[in-house]
Amino acid sequence: MHPFRQPGSRGHAVARAIALLVLVVAALIGEPGHADPGDFQAMTGLWKIVTRVMEHGHLGAPRERWHCVDEGPDPWAEFAALPVPGHTQCERSSQHRSSTALSWTASCAGLAAPGARGRVDFDSPEHYTASVSVAGRQVVQVEGRRYAACTSPKD
Template sequence: MSPSSLVVTVLCAAASTVALPVHADAGDFGAMPGLWKIQVRHVIHGKPGAPEVQWHCVDEGADPWTTFAAWTPAEGKCTATDQQRRTTSLAWKLTCKAAPAASAHVDFDSAKHYTGSVTLEGRGEITKVEGDRYAACTSPED
């Protein structure tokens, strides 16, 4: 195959790849498995409160929606809708029984750190979250 034929073949393959819909699986999400420290802060009158710290072990290939988007506003039971996922972010809408509509997001600035928040319609930001990966998991009890 000549060099020009090879270039045309590669460009055609790249163009067909771009045109196809992208299916994101758990393995392509930009977060490392391991032990994560999650700090959730409820925002009252524009000021974040003391963090509620949670630790959990994230397995390789874990579903990002159940791992990194499991927190919801304190106002009550909410249902996630309009979920949008990219390799380094999650965004969704929340429909809550005891609160107005809300939106939420999680954004990774590296494979070991993320920030996110929940914004309630008419009230602004009500929850902030930050996650840091600390180490590999050492046992199922982590």
């Protein structure tokens, strides 16, 4: 401590005010709920994706699709491309991300507001579950599991 300054002096008050200002500015600049795509924890490779669409109040037959996921500019785009039954033109918005989950809303032509809501949750880098809901009812259920590395661009 400087020999002429007392603990409650103006210098301490200014230092505290600057520290508080830095914290407030950092909080305002950051985007809560939006993780850096580089923090994404899913593994690239060959994924088996099983989709079940709700039909007449019951889950329909599982539809399998194999898909090679690579490292693109937005790795979530590969996993969040989920169908909204009966609507081919939908646009995702209001995305909230973490390193293991993504939720969003989607506006679809012909679908009343608030539209559809989707969610993808990874319980490990090689497995996820996902769903899409419309008007509070689940209309799509998805499960994805990574099986292998991709061996060619046509996988």
